[in-house]
Amino acid sequence: MTPPNPDAVSLRGIVKRFPGVLANDHVDLDVGRGEIHALMGENGAGKSTLMSVLYGLHRPDEGTISLHGKEVSFGSPAQAIDAGVGMVQQGFALFGELTVTENVVFGSEPTRRGLLDRKAATARVTELIERHELRLRPGDRVRDLPVGLRQRVEILKLLYRDAGVLILDEPTAVLTPPETERLFGVLRALAAEDRTILLVSHKLQEVLAVSDHVTVLRDGRVSARGRTADQTAAGLAAAMTGREVDLDRVHPPGTPGDIVLEARSLIVPGVEGKPLLDDVSLTVRAGEIVGVAGVAGNGQAELSGAITGLLKTGGSIVLNGQNLDGLSVRARRDVGIAHVPEDRAEVGSAPTAGLRENLAVGFHRKRPLVRKGFLRRKAIDDHAAAIIEDYDVRASGPAAAMGTLSGGNQQKAIFGRELTHDAPFLLVEQPTRGVDVGAIENIHARLVAHRDAGHAVLLISAELSEILALSDRVLVLFEGRIVAEFTKDEADQHTVGLAMAGGAG
Ligand SMILES: Nc1ncnc2c1ncn2[C@@H]1O[C@H](COP(=O)(O)OP(=O)(O)OP(=O)(O)O)[C@@H](O)[C@H]1O
Ligand SMILES: [Mg+2]
Incomplete structure (x- = not known):
């Protein structure tokens, strides 16, 4: 018998196993109509897996899914979409060359006599954009849109298919604070129309601000659930990690040495006369963390590319007195640049190769992993085991394919690999993107220890709190230029925030 007002979504006893991993262990989840429900938990706790089960990407090994009191079973996302369940996955799935409208209707195009009815498509898309105040232009090419707008295209896709249940897996990981605010405005409006929102997030303040209810997963099981109004940041962090987490630790300054x-x-x-990087000079000393603050898209990618050699630029990079001009990316690594890239999936790792092999990359021509030209299996295993242990990388084992690790665990693995390099200089971009609060604490402590061991660290981060917690010096990048510089004592949310927005430093 179904209750008179059944929940929009009701998961009962969901079990999902992967080889060597129990990703979901008898999970129950109930979400009402018109509710914004946050799903939290450590990296690898099983959040994406649970949402993928609801979205028909995985079949559960046990358990049932009901929508509005009726049991359903999805063999594919297409079936889930037909039943009104849509999902924006971690990382987007849009075609950059296509327009907003083409992306939105892709796969369910309106047709007239078998041909795409472009007029009907545009009209419907325009109507949805206006009704939901998404502020998109149907004819814009997706590759020209900033990330916040791309995400709205993903949401629009779900609305076009009339999804009553919208799942968003870490939608704010790549958004600026104002973009996040606007996304939450859209989500609140959708909930007010009685749609149901499932939001996966690691950001405690966001969950507290936007959700009505929250469920916490730990090791595949529900460890806490309740009304958001009854939760605190510290309580949620403890439910996720099983321990107390120091959320606002600011690390003491280092003792900088030579440049x-x-x-x-x-x-x-740049394209229209305005340079993307405009006469940027900076130094980083041994035993120093220099933080580069700035809203994403103000030259961070260009600065990173100039240092690593991925991008040809004017000016020069000098490392310990050696000019690196003309050296390849690989040669620069060899002379002493370690790099945690912003995009771990595209430049940081090989998803189909094993975790062990991914951890050996960059060491594979060096002792002790290689001797007399031969790879040494035992040394490679030990090397992987040490990083997995030190950086708390959770996987079924070192043989697991990198791409099967949860998003945050891939990040921890790449981070650990690069710090293990022991290169004199480390460039680290967005080191805690997508990682849980416990892992943030660990990553920050590791960066400080790396500094204190005498390495020079350049930290590029969109999280101002992270910049302030770690940096001995803060540079602010705005429209391709360094517009302000602060000592650790001078830097605070207000002063740096102002400079990031283009105000005087
Ligand atoms: N396709 C797969 N094959 C094998 N193992 C998988 C697969 N997908 C997920 N897993 C494993 O299932 C567990 C849960 O992963 P999941 O991606 O659901 O975690 P998560 O809570 O979303 O973490 P994160 O916060 O890092 O995104 C992890 O141990 C992961 O390695
Ligand atoms: Mg995930």
């Missing part, structure tokens, strides 16, 4: 890295007058020309 290790020097960037001189870096220039990257």
